[in-house]
Amino acid sequence: MGMYSEGMSRVKTTYDVFSAIGDPKRRVLIEHLALKEMTVNELVTAVKWSQPTVSKHLSVLKKVGVVSEVKEGRYRRYRVQPEELRPIQEWMHQFEKYWGNTLDQLDSYLNQIQLKGDGNEH
Amino acid sequence: MGMYSEGMSRVKTTYDVFSAIGDPKRRVLIEHLALKEMTVNELVTAVKWSQPTVSKHLSVLKKVGVVSEVKEGRYRRYRVQPEELRPIQEWMHQFEKYWGNTLDQLDSYLNQIQLKGDGNEH
DNA sequence: TTTACATATTCCCATATGGGAATGTATAGT
DNA sequence: ACTATACATTCCCATATGGGAATATGTAAA
Numbered sequence: 001m002g003m004y005s006e007g008m009s010r011v012k013t014t015y016d017v018f019s020a021i022g023d024p025k026r027r028v029l030i031e032h033l034a035l036k037e038m039t040v041n042e043l044v045t046a047v048k049w050s051q052p053t054v055s056k057h058l059s060v061l062k063k064v065g066v067v068s069e070v071k072e073g074r075y076r077r078y079r080v081q082p083e084e085l086r087p088i089q090e091w092m093h094q095f096e097k098y099w100g101n102t103l104d105q106l107d108s109y110l111n112q113i114q115l116k117g118d119g120n121e122h
Numbered sequence: 123m124g125m126y127s128e129g130m131s132r133v134k135t136t137y138d139v140f141s142a143i144g145d146p147k148r149r150v151l152i153e154h155l156a157l158k159e160m161t162v163n164e165l166v167t168a169v170k171w172s173q174p175t176v177s178k179h180l181s182v183l184k185k186v187g188v189v190s191e192v193k194e195g196r197y198r199r200y201r202v203q204p205e206e207l208r209p210i211q212e213w214m215h216q217f218e219k220y221w222g223n224t225l226d227q228l229d230s231y232l233n234q235i236q237l238k239g240d241g242n243e244h
Numbered sequence: 245t246t247t248a249c250a251t252a253t254t255c256c257c258a259t260a261t262g263g264g265a266a267t268g269t270a271t272a273g274t
Numbered sequence: 275a276c277t278a279t280a281c282a283t284t285c286c287c288a289t290a291t292g293g294g295a296a297t298a299t300g301t302a303a304a
Contacts (some may be wrong), residue, residue: 022144023292027213034216040251050294055252057292074250074301082220089218091149092211094156098204099211145262162281172264177282179262196271196280 017087020064025049026057030080033067037079139209142186147171148179152202155189159201 021027032046044054061067065084070077143149154168166176183189187206192199
C-alpha cells in the first residue's frame with residue numbers, strides 16, 4: 001500500500017501577529033487603517049489590489065486580532081487594534097538598549113519618525 | 123504609501139527583516155544569540171533541532187543582516203546585529219501612542235541629558 | 245421583487261517554505 | 275595521508291501561501 005513516507009510536523013498553520021506583519025501588503029493595509037478606519041472598497045481604491053486580495057489579507061489580520069471589523073449595512077468598517085501589536089513591541093524591547101544612545105542618533109531617529117507621517121513602507 | 127505598481131507582484135522571494143522574524147524558530151535563534159554569540163553546534167544543542175534546520179534559519183537571518191557570522195577555524199560564531207531590527211521598531215512607533223510609554227528608553231535618556239547639562243561638565 | 249452593490253469565499257494554479265537525510269566542504273587533529 | 279569535526283548545501287517531499295477569476299452571500303435600492 002502506498003503509504004506516505006513519514007511526513008513530519010508542519011504546524012505552520014496558525015498565524016500569529018509576527019507572521020501576520022511579515023507580509024508587506026498586510027503592513028500596507030495596517031498603515032492605511034492606522035490613519036483612519038476604512039471599508040474594504042476604500043482600501044481597494046487606496047491600494048489598487050483586487051478586492052479578494054484585500055479581503056483575504058484583512059481576514060488574516062482579523063484572525064490574529066490586529067484589525068477588527070464592524071458591519072454597517074452592506075459595508076464592513078475595519079480598524080486597527082494596536083494592542084494586538086504589543087507582543088512585537090515587547091519582543092523588540094530586548095534590543096532597544098543597543099540603539100541610539102547619542103544625541104545625534106536620537107535626533108535623526110525622531111526626525112525619521114516625523115517624516116514618516118504620511119505613511120510609506122520601510 | 124505602499125507603492126505597488128501594477129504588473130509585477132507575488133514575488134516573495136526576497137526576505138526582509140519583517141518576514142525573517144515572522145518565523146518563530148528564527149525568533150528563538152535570535153533570542154539565544156541576543157544573550158551571547160554562539161556557534162552553530164551550540165545553538166543546535168540549545169534548541170534541539172537538526173543541524174541543517176538551524177543552519178538554514180541562520181542563513182536566512184544572515185541574508186537579511188540580522189545576524190553576522192565570523193569564521194574561527196572550523197567554527198562559525200554567530201551574533202546578533204540589533205541595528206538591523208530597527209526598521210521594525212520604527213514601524214512599530216506609529217502605534218506606540220496607543221499604549222503610551224514604550225519610549226522609556228528615550229525618556230530616561232532625555233532626563234539624563236538634562237541632568238548632565240545641569241552643571242558638571244568638563 | 246428585481247437589481248445593484250459590498251464583501252466573503254471557493255477554486256485553481258504557481259511558487260515559496262520548512263524539514264530531514266544525504267552529501268559536500270573546509271579545517272583540525274593524528 | 276587519514277579521520278573526525280563543524281558546518282553549509284543539495285535533494286526530495288509535503289504543505290503553506292498568495293493571487294486572480296468566478297461565485298456565493300447578504301443587504302440596500304428601485
